[in-house]
Amino acid sequence: MPSMIEAKNVWKTYGDNVVLEGLDIKVEEGEFITMVGTSGCGKSTFLNMLLGTQQCSKGELLLDGKPIPKEPGPDRGIVFQQYSVFPHMTVLQNVMAAKAFAKKGLTGYLFGQAKRAAKDEASDILNQVGLSHALNKYPHELSGGMKQRLAIAQALLGKPRILLLDEPFGALDPGIRADMHELVLTLWRKHKLTVFMVTHDLKEGFYLGTRLWVFDKLRQDPQAPGAYGASITYDLPVGQVDKATYEEIDDNLRPVVELA
């Protein structure tokens, strides 16, 4: 049986800018991959390739042994750091609208039984993310953590097998982040998701993931910063990492100014 996700010598370039080079990886269903790396090294680009909004420039990115579809689908949900919702709609209406769009396209409306089913489904998902008390609130009435809970609810609507998280908790306070960590771990287990999560926080990466990837450039040309791309320089099963390796990764992630 093919791996759920397989990258075979994947490259991504934008014009002369080589962003990713030679990615070769296999990911099995149910893994929780956390991804760290310096700013601009292509982590979001890789997530977008999994989502289907970006394509490889060279190589193959496979889902169940077939090329990933060239557009987002219900099997892949995504949560970004900043999320946009309809400001004039309540929490419940926003989730129902996402359902209607997924079903009927941008002009879609749901009526009768379909509308009632969408409402039940939206309420259930909002309950799972801990927003059952906020169904009738408007986005401007939500805290940062509540907004991200809403974003997660939207991402889960299509019953995805794969959840893509692009620094979803980067803007949240530490206490709220801890609550969100527990939520994500609960949803990952409950829905048997395969998760790919970008984070700037190495500790978060080690806490949440079953496997941690470090994106970095193996070669650099100071005269031509875009000449070489990043690859996955560490692929670590979480829980089996010694202190020295952790500190080495941590040092590499910190900007040069901070180390000076």
Ligand SMILES: Nc1ncnc2c1ncn2[C@@H]1O[C@H](COP(=O)(O)OP(=O)(O)OP(=O)(O)O)[C@@H](O)[C@H]1O
């Ligand atoms: N649509 C695009 N067109 C051209 N260049 C792009 C595009 N998207 C990303 N890039 C470039 O690709 C490189 C990688 O960007 P990407 O956002 O994937 O990095 P990142 O590792 O996620 O960074 P950060 O941690 O800061 O979010 C950057 O040099 C960026 O300018």
